[in-house]
Amino acid sequence: MRPIDRVSVQAELDRRLGQPHYLHLETTTGSYTKLGPEKKSPVIAFVRNALLTYERGTVTGDGPYRVGLKLDQGWVYADGLTDFEVNERDELLLAGLDCEGQLTMALQLSPNPFREGEGDR
Amino acid sequence: MSRDAGSPVTTPPAASAAATVTRPYDPAEERGILVVLPHPDDESFAAGGTLARAAAAGVKTTYLCGTYGDMGRRMGRPAFTNREALRDVRTAELKDACQVLGCDVRFMGLRDKCIEFEDPEAVAAKVREAIEELRPSAVVTFYPGHGVHPDHDALGHATVLAVRGLAAGERPRLLAVAIGERDELLSALGQPHLECDITAFADRKLDALRAHRSQTEAMFAHWDEQGIDGAEDAQSKAFRDEFVTRERYYVLDPDVPTLLEARA
Numbered sequence A: 001m002r003p004i005d006r007v008s009v010q011a012e013l014d015r016r017l018g019q020p021h022y023l024h025l026e027t028t029t030g031s032y033t034k035l036g037p038e039k040k041s042p043v044i045a046f047v048r049n050a051l052l053t054y055e056r057g058t059v060t061g062d063g064p065y066r067v068g069l070k071l072d073q074g075w076v077y078a079d080g081l082t083d084f085e086v087n088e089r090d091e092l093l094l095a096g097l098d099c100e101g102q103l104t105m106a107l108q109l110s111p112n113p114f115r116e117g118e119g120d121r
Numbered sequence B: 001m002s003r004d005a006g007s008p009v010t011t012p013p014a015a016s017a018a019a020t021v022t023r024p025y026d027p028a029e030e031r032g033i034l035v036v037l038p039h040p041d042d043e044s045f046a047a048g049g050t051l052a053r054a055a056a057a058g059v060k061t062t063y064l065c066g067t068y069g070d071m072g073r074r075m076g077r078p079a080f081t082n083r084e085a086l087r088d089v090r091t092a093e094l095k096d097a098c099q100v101l102g103c104d105v106r107f108m109g110l111r112d113k114c115i116e117f118e119d120p121e122a123v124a125a126k127v128r129e130a131i132e133e134l135r136p137s138a139v140v141t142f143y144p145g146h147g148v149h150p151d152h153d154a155l156g157h158a159t160v161l162a163v164r165g166l167a168a169g170e171r172p173r174l175l176a177v178a179i180g181e182r183d184e185l186l187s188a189l190g191q192p193h194l195e196c197d198i199t200a201f202a203d204r205k206l207d208a209l210r211a212h213r214s215q216t217e218a219m220f221a222h223w224d225e226q227g228i229d230g231a232e233d234a235q236s237k238a239f240r241d242e243f244v245t246r247e248r249y250y251v252l253d254p255d256v257p258t259l260l261e262a263r264a
Protein backbone atom coordinates (compact mmCIF):
# COMPACT_ATOMS: atom_id res chain seq x y z
CA MET A 1 0.00 0.00 0.00
CA ARG A 2 1.06 3.60 -0.39
CA PRO A 3 -0.10 6.89 1.14
CA ILE A 4 -3.37 8.12 -0.28
CA ASP A 5 -3.19 10.80 -2.91
CA ARG A 6 -6.63 12.19 -3.50
CA VAL A 7 -6.33 12.57 -7.25
CA SER A 8 -5.56 8.88 -7.80
CA VAL A 9 -8.19 7.67 -5.35
CA GLN A 10 -10.83 10.00 -6.80
CA ALA A 11 -10.05 8.68 -10.28
CA GLU A 12 -10.51 5.10 -8.99
CA LEU A 13 -13.85 5.98 -7.40
CA ASP A 14 -15.03 7.69 -10.59
CA ARG A 15 -13.98 4.76 -12.76
CA ARG A 16 -16.20 2.38 -10.73
CA LEU A 17 -19.26 4.64 -10.69
CA GLY A 18 -22.58 3.03 -11.63
CA GLN A 19 -21.13 -0.50 -11.83
CA PRO A 20 -21.99 -3.20 -9.28
CA HIS A 21 -19.18 -3.70 -6.77
CA TYR A 22 -18.64 -5.85 -3.70
CA LEU A 23 -17.91 -3.93 -0.53
CA HIS A 24 -15.63 -4.80 2.38
CA LEU A 25 -16.03 -2.24 5.17
CA GLU A 26 -14.31 -2.73 8.50
CA THR A 27 -13.20 -0.97 11.62
CA THR A 28 -11.26 -2.64 14.40
CA THR A 29 -9.51 -2.03 17.70
CA GLY A 30 -8.21 -5.61 17.68
CA SER A 31 -9.57 -8.35 19.93
CA TYR A 32 -6.98 -8.06 22.71
CA THR A 33 -7.88 -4.65 24.15
CA LYS A 34 -8.93 -6.29 27.45
CA LEU A 35 -5.28 -7.29 28.01
CA GLY A 36 -4.15 -3.64 27.81
CA PRO A 37 -3.64 -1.43 30.87
CA GLU A 38 -7.04 0.23 30.43
CA LYS A 39 -8.87 -3.11 29.93
CA LYS A 40 -11.03 -1.59 27.22
CA SER A 41 -13.67 -3.63 25.41
CA PRO A 42 -12.97 -4.38 21.76
CA VAL A 43 -14.94 -2.39 19.16
CA ILE A 44 -14.98 -4.19 15.84
CA ALA A 45 -17.34 -4.41 12.89
CA PHE A 46 -17.05 -5.66 9.36
CA VAL A 47 -19.25 -6.25 6.33
CA ARG A 48 -17.79 -8.44 3.60
CA ASN A 49 -19.16 -8.91 0.10
CA ALA A 50 -22.22 -6.69 0.24
CA LEU A 51 -23.15 -5.92 -3.36
CA LEU A 52 -23.78 -2.27 -4.15
CA THR A 53 -23.72 0.38 -6.84
CA TYR A 54 -22.99 4.03 -6.07
CA GLU A 55 -24.02 7.10 -7.98
CA ARG A 56 -21.47 9.44 -6.43
CA GLY A 57 -18.21 8.60 -4.68
CA THR A 58 -15.86 11.16 -3.13
CA VAL A 59 -12.63 11.25 -1.17
CA THR A 60 -12.18 14.28 1.12
CA GLY A 61 -9.98 15.58 3.93
CA ASP A 62 -6.31 16.47 4.32
CA GLY A 63 -5.17 13.13 5.73
CA PRO A 64 -6.34 10.96 7.25
CA TYR A 65 -9.00 10.95 4.55
CA ARG A 66 -12.73 10.30 4.37
CA VAL A 67 -14.66 8.48 1.67
CA GLY A 68 -18.41 8.67 1.11
CA LEU A 69 -20.35 6.61 -1.40
CA LYS A 70 -23.87 7.80 -2.19
CA LEU A 71 -26.07 4.79 -2.96
CA ASP A 72 -29.45 4.58 -4.60
CA GLN A 73 -30.86 4.22 -1.08
CA GLY A 74 -28.33 5.05 1.60
CA TRP A 75 -24.64 5.76 2.17
CA VAL A 76 -21.29 4.17 2.88
CA TYR A 77 -18.96 6.28 5.03
CA ALA A 78 -15.43 5.83 6.35
CA ASP A 79 -13.04 8.19 8.14
CA GLY A 80 -9.44 7.58 9.11
CA LEU A 81 -8.12 6.31 5.75
CA THR A 82 -4.39 6.74 5.15
CA ASP A 83 -3.18 4.24 2.53
CA PHE A 84 -4.40 2.66 -0.69
CA GLU A 85 -3.64 0.16 -3.40
CA VAL A 86 -5.31 -1.29 -6.50
CA ASN A 87 -4.32 -4.95 -6.61
CA GLU A 88 -4.00 -7.46 -9.46
CA ARG A 89 -7.70 -8.37 -9.16
CA ASP A 90 -8.71 -4.73 -9.75
CA GLU A 91 -9.74 -4.38 -6.11
CA LEU A 92 -9.52 -0.86 -4.67
CA LEU A 93 -8.18 -1.26 -1.13
CA LEU A 94 -8.33 1.76 1.18
CA ALA A 95 -7.04 1.39 4.72
CA GLY A 96 -6.34 3.35 7.86
CA LEU A 97 -2.98 2.30 9.31
CA ASP A 98 -1.71 3.52 12.68
CA CYS A 99 1.91 4.33 13.55
CA GLU A 100 2.51 0.64 14.40
CA GLY A 101 1.35 -0.49 10.94
CA GLN A 102 -1.88 -1.87 12.36
CA LEU A 103 -5.09 -1.68 10.39
CA THR A 104 -7.78 0.41 12.07
CA MET A 105 -10.17 0.90 9.15
CA ALA A 106 -10.74 -0.63 5.73
CA LEU A 107 -13.00 0.33 2.84
CA GLN A 108 -12.59 -1.88 -0.21
CA LEU A 109 -14.43 -2.24 -3.53
CA SER A 110 -14.12 -5.16 -5.92
CA PRO A 111 -15.88 -6.01 -9.20
CA ASN A 112 -15.86 -9.68 -8.03
CA PRO A 113 -16.53 -11.14 -4.57
CA PHE A 114 -13.64 -10.80 -2.14
CA ARG A 115 -11.98 -14.10 -1.40
CA GLU A 116 -13.77 -16.46 0.97
CA GLY A 117 -13.63 -20.11 1.97
CA GLU A 118 -11.06 -22.87 2.01
CA GLY A 119 -8.11 -23.66 -0.18
CA ASP A 120 -5.14 -21.98 -1.75
CA ARG A 121 -5.74 -19.59 -4.58
CA MET B 1 -27.68 -11.72 23.65
CA SER B 2 -27.79 -15.13 25.26
CA ARG B 3 -24.12 -15.91 24.82
CA ASP B 4 -21.35 -13.46 25.44
CA ALA B 5 -17.97 -15.10 25.32
CA GLY B 6 -16.29 -11.91 26.54
CA SER B 7 -18.19 -11.37 29.80
CA PRO B 8 -16.55 -11.98 33.18
CA VAL B 9 -16.65 -15.54 34.39
CA THR B 10 -18.47 -16.38 37.60
CA THR B 11 -19.40 -20.00 36.96
CA PRO B 12 -17.20 -22.85 38.23
CA PRO B 13 -14.25 -23.85 36.09
CA ALA B 14 -14.41 -26.95 33.95
CA ALA B 15 -11.00 -28.24 34.92
CA SER B 16 -11.01 -31.76 36.39
CA ALA B 17 -10.35 -30.53 39.96
CA ALA B 18 -8.26 -27.61 41.00
CA ALA B 19 -4.67 -28.72 41.27
CA THR B 20 -2.76 -28.03 44.44
CA VAL B 21 0.54 -29.04 42.89
CA THR B 22 1.61 -28.33 39.36
CA ARG B 23 3.27 -31.43 37.91
CA PRO B 24 6.12 -31.36 35.41
CA TYR B 25 5.01 -32.29 31.90
CA ASP B 26 7.26 -34.11 29.48
CA PRO B 27 5.68 -34.15 26.01
CA ALA B 28 8.16 -36.90 25.04
CA GLU B 29 5.81 -39.32 26.78
CA GLU B 30 2.99 -38.64 24.32
CA ARG B 31 2.12 -40.95 21.43
CA GLY B 32 1.25 -37.87 19.38
CA ILE B 33 0.09 -34.30 20.00
CA LEU B 34 -2.65 -32.48 18.10
CA VAL B 35 -2.86 -28.73 18.66
CA VAL B 36 -6.22 -27.15 17.80
CA LEU B 37 -6.17 -23.34 17.87
CA PRO B 38 -7.77 -20.74 15.61
CA HIS B 39 -4.97 -18.55 14.25
CA PRO B 40 -1.59 -18.84 12.59
CA ASP B 41 0.80 -17.86 15.47
CA ASP B 42 -1.38 -19.22 18.32
CA GLU B 43 0.60 -22.48 18.17
CA SER B 44 3.90 -20.68 18.72
CA PHE B 45 2.63 -18.32 21.42
CA ALA B 46 0.67 -20.96 23.34
CA ALA B 47 2.69 -24.14 22.87
CA GLY B 48 5.77 -23.44 20.73
CA GLY B 49 8.22 -24.73 23.33
CA THR B 50 6.16 -27.85 24.03
CA LEU B 51 5.90 -28.62 20.32
CA ALA B 52 9.64 -28.18 19.79
CA ARG B 53 10.43 -30.38 22.80
CA ALA B 54 8.01 -33.06 21.60
CA ALA B 55 9.42 -33.05 18.07
CA ALA B 56 12.97 -33.30 19.40
CA ALA B 57 11.90 -36.49 21.19
CA GLY B 58 10.43 -37.91 17.99
CA VAL B 59 6.79 -37.37 18.93
CA LYS B 60 4.54 -36.66 15.95
CA THR B 61 2.94 -33.23 16.30
CA THR B 62 0.22 -31.67 14.18
CA TYR B 63 -1.27 -28.18 14.18
CA LEU B 64 -4.91 -28.01 13.09
CA CYS B 65 -5.30 -24.28 12.49
CA GLY B 66 -8.91 -23.05 12.51
CA THR B 67 -8.62 -19.98 10.28
CA TYR B 68 -6.13 -18.24 7.99
CA GLY B 69 -5.90 -15.28 10.38
CA ASP B 70 -7.08 -13.10 7.53
CA MET B 71 -8.92 -10.57 9.74
CA GLY B 72 -5.81 -9.82 11.78
CA ARG B 73 -5.06 -6.19 12.47
CA ARG B 74 -1.29 -6.41 12.31
CA MET B 75 0.21 -5.98 8.85
CA GLY B 76 3.89 -5.85 9.88
CA ARG B 77 5.75 -2.90 11.29
CA PRO B 78 5.78 -0.92 9.11
CA ALA B 79 2.87 -2.50 7.25
CA PHE B 80 4.09 -4.65 4.33
CA THR B 81 0.81 -6.35 3.42
CA ASN B 82 -2.90 -5.57 3.24
CA ARG B 83 -6.28 -7.01 4.17
CA GLU B 84 -6.63 -9.09 0.99
CA ALA B 85 -3.04 -10.35 0.83
CA LEU B 86 -2.78 -11.13 4.56
CA ARG B 87 -4.24 -14.61 4.20
CA ASP B 88 -1.48 -15.83 1.91
CA VAL B 89 1.17 -14.06 3.96
CA ARG B 90 0.00 -15.73 7.19
CA THR B 91 -0.42 -19.14 5.58
CA ALA B 92 3.20 -19.00 4.40
CA GLU B 93 4.39 -17.70 7.79
CA LEU B 94 2.66 -20.57 9.56
CA LYS B 95 4.26 -23.15 7.29
CA ASP B 96 7.68 -21.64 8.10
CA ALA B 97 6.97 -21.54 11.84
CA CYS B 98 5.81 -25.15 11.87
CA GLN B 99 8.95 -26.18 10.03
CA VAL B 100 10.96 -24.57 12.84
CA LEU B 101 8.85 -26.47 15.41
CA GLY B 102 8.94 -29.77 13.49
CA CYS B 103 5.17 -29.81 13.32
CA ASP B 104 2.76 -30.77 10.52
CA VAL B 105 0.12 -28.17 9.69
CA ARG B 106 -3.38 -28.34 8.26
CA PHE B 107 -6.22 -25.82 8.03
CA MET B 108 -9.91 -26.04 8.94
CA GLY B 109 -10.77 -23.12 6.62
CA LEU B 110 -13.04 -21.24 9.04
CA ARG B 111 -13.50 -17.48 8.77
CA ASP B 112 -11.33 -15.50 11.15
CA LYS B 113 -13.37 -13.86 13.98
CA CYS B 114 -16.50 -15.90 13.11
CA ILE B 115 -15.96 -19.31 14.74
CA GLU B 116 -18.36 -18.53 17.61
CA PHE B 117 -21.17 -18.02 15.09
CA GLU B 118 -20.77 -21.49 13.54
CA ASP B 119 -22.64 -24.54 14.83
CA PRO B 120 -20.31 -25.80 17.61
CA GLU B 121 -21.18 -29.42 16.84
CA ALA B 122 -20.24 -28.96 13.17
CA VAL B 123 -16.88 -27.47 14.18
CA ALA B 124 -16.45 -30.25 16.75
CA ALA B 125 -17.10 -32.88 14.05
CA LYS B 126 -14.18 -31.51 12.00
CA VAL B 127 -11.89 -31.62 15.02
CA ARG B 128 -13.07 -35.14 15.86
CA GLU B 129 -12.24 -36.30 12.32
CA ALA B 130 -8.66 -35.14 12.80
CA ILE B 131 -8.43 -36.88 16.19
CA GLU B 132 -9.78 -40.13 14.74
CA GLU B 133 -7.33 -39.97 11.87
CA LEU B 134 -4.22 -38.98 13.85
CA ARG B 135 -5.00 -40.71 17.16
CA PRO B 136 -2.94 -38.35 19.34
CA SER B 137 -2.60 -39.06 23.06
CA ALA B 138 -2.94 -35.34 23.85
CA VAL B 139 -4.94 -32.49 22.31
CA VAL B 140 -3.91 -28.92 23.13
CA THR B 141 -6.48 -26.14 22.82
CA PHE B 142 -7.50 -22.89 24.52
CA TYR B 143 -9.39 -23.01 27.80
CA PRO B 144 -12.98 -22.18 26.79
CA GLY B 145 -13.93 -19.00 28.64
CA HIS B 146 -10.30 -18.06 29.32
CA GLY B 147 -9.07 -17.53 25.78
CA VAL B 148 -9.64 -13.72 25.69
CA HIS B 149 -10.30 -13.79 21.92
CA PRO B 150 -13.80 -15.11 21.03
CA ASP B 151 -12.28 -17.42 18.39
CA HIS B 152 -10.03 -18.93 21.08
CA ASP B 153 -12.99 -19.64 23.35
CA ALA B 154 -15.17 -21.00 20.56
CA LEU B 155 -12.60 -23.40 19.13
CA GLY B 156 -11.58 -24.52 22.64
CA HIS B 157 -15.23 -25.28 23.31
CA ALA B 158 -15.65 -27.18 20.04
CA THR B 159 -12.52 -29.19 20.83
CA VAL B 160 -13.95 -30.21 24.21
CA LEU B 161 -17.14 -31.31 22.40
CA ALA B 162 -15.03 -33.25 19.90
CA VAL B 163 -13.35 -35.27 22.65
CA ARG B 164 -16.62 -35.71 24.53
CA GLY B 165 -18.05 -37.39 21.43
CA LEU B 166 -15.39 -40.13 21.49
CA ALA B 167 -15.72 -43.45 23.33
CA ALA B 168 -13.96 -43.50 26.71
CA GLY B 169 -11.02 -45.58 25.48
CA GLU B 170 -10.51 -43.40 22.39
CA ARG B 171 -10.17 -40.07 24.16
CA PRO B 172 -6.90 -38.16 24.12
CA ARG B 173 -6.08 -36.08 27.17
CA LEU B 174 -7.28 -32.47 26.82
CA LEU B 175 -4.65 -29.86 27.69
CA ALA B 176 -5.99 -26.30 27.89
CA VAL B 177 -4.05 -23.05 27.66
CA ALA B 178 -5.53 -20.12 29.61
CA ILE B 179 -4.67 -16.53 28.69
CA GLY B 180 -4.68 -13.62 31.08
CA GLU B 181 -3.00 -12.17 34.13
CA ARG B 182 -1.48 -14.86 36.26
CA ASP B 183 -3.17 -13.81 39.50
CA GLU B 184 -6.58 -13.61 37.88
CA LEU B 185 -6.17 -17.06 36.37
CA LEU B 186 -4.99 -18.48 39.68
CA SER B 187 -8.03 -17.23 41.52
CA ALA B 188 -10.44 -18.32 38.78
CA LEU B 189 -8.93 -21.71 37.91
CA GLY B 190 -6.39 -22.64 40.56
CA GLN B 191 -2.89 -23.84 39.76
CA PRO B 192 -2.32 -25.24 36.28
CA HIS B 193 -2.08 -29.02 36.37
CA LEU B 194 0.97 -29.34 34.16
CA GLU B 195 4.07 -27.32 33.46
CA CYS B 196 6.41 -28.00 30.57
CA ASP B 197 9.99 -26.78 31.01
CA ILE B 198 10.92 -25.27 27.64
CA THR B 199 14.18 -23.58 28.62
CA ALA B 200 16.19 -25.71 26.20
CA PHE B 201 13.74 -24.88 23.39
CA ALA B 202 13.37 -21.14 23.96
CA ASP B 203 15.30 -20.28 20.80
CA ARG B 204 13.08 -22.54 18.71
CA LYS B 205 9.97 -20.90 20.14
CA LEU B 206 11.35 -17.43 19.43
CA ASP B 207 12.43 -18.43 15.91
CA ALA B 208 8.94 -19.79 15.22
CA LEU B 209 7.45 -16.53 16.48
CA ARG B 210 9.82 -14.55 14.25
CA ALA B 211 8.57 -16.57 11.29
CA HIS B 212 5.17 -14.99 11.97
CA ARG B 213 6.73 -11.72 10.85
CA SER B 214 3.52 -9.80 10.07
CA GLN B 215 2.22 -10.48 13.57
CA THR B 216 5.32 -10.36 15.75
CA GLU B 217 7.60 -7.72 14.19
CA ALA B 218 6.11 -5.03 16.44
CA MET B 219 6.45 -7.18 19.57
CA PHE B 220 10.10 -7.98 18.93
CA ALA B 221 10.81 -4.33 18.12
CA HIS B 222 9.30 -3.30 21.47
CA TRP B 223 11.32 -5.94 23.28
CA ASP B 224 14.50 -4.70 21.62
CA GLU B 225 13.72 -1.07 22.47
CA GLN B 226 12.92 -1.92 26.08
CA GLY B 227 16.13 -3.89 26.36
CA ILE B 228 18.17 -0.96 25.15
CA ASP B 229 16.77 1.82 27.29
CA GLY B 230 15.87 -0.34 30.30
CA ALA B 231 12.34 1.02 30.38
CA GLU B 232 10.79 -2.39 30.87
CA ASP B 233 8.51 -2.70 33.89
CA ALA B 234 8.68 -5.63 36.29
CA GLN B 235 5.44 -7.16 35.02
CA SER B 236 6.48 -7.36 31.40
CA LYS B 237 9.92 -8.65 32.38
CA ALA B 238 8.27 -11.42 34.41
CA PHE B 239 6.07 -12.25 31.43
CA ARG B 240 9.03 -12.47 29.08
CA ASP B 241 11.05 -14.60 31.48
CA GLU B 242 8.18 -17.02 31.86
CA PHE B 243 7.45 -16.95 28.14
CA VAL B 244 10.77 -18.61 27.31
CA THR B 245 11.03 -20.98 30.27
CA ARG B 246 7.67 -22.73 30.77
CA GLU B 247 4.29 -23.46 29.26
CA ARG B 248 1.41 -24.41 31.52
CA TYR B 249 -1.72 -26.45 30.93
CA TYR B 250 -4.97 -27.27 32.64
CA VAL B 251 -6.23 -30.81 32.09
CA LEU B 252 -9.92 -30.62 31.17
CA ASP B 253 -12.53 -33.31 31.75
CA PRO B 254 -14.53 -33.34 28.51
CA ASP B 255 -17.69 -34.48 30.30
CA VAL B 256 -17.79 -31.37 32.50
CA PRO B 257 -19.76 -28.55 30.83
CA THR B 258 -17.45 -25.84 29.52
CA LEU B 259 -17.80 -22.26 30.71
CA LEU B 260 -19.56 -21.47 27.43
CA GLU B 261 -22.20 -24.12 28.12
CA ALA B 262 -22.56 -22.99 31.73
CA ARG B 263 -23.26 -19.47 30.47
CA ALA B 264 -25.67 -20.35 27.66
Ligand SMILES: [Zn+2]
Pocket: B038, B039, B042, B149, B152
Ligand atom coordinates in the same frame (compact mmCIF):
# COMPACT_ATOMS: atom_id res chain seq x y z
ZN1 LIG C 1 -5.30 -16.33 18.27
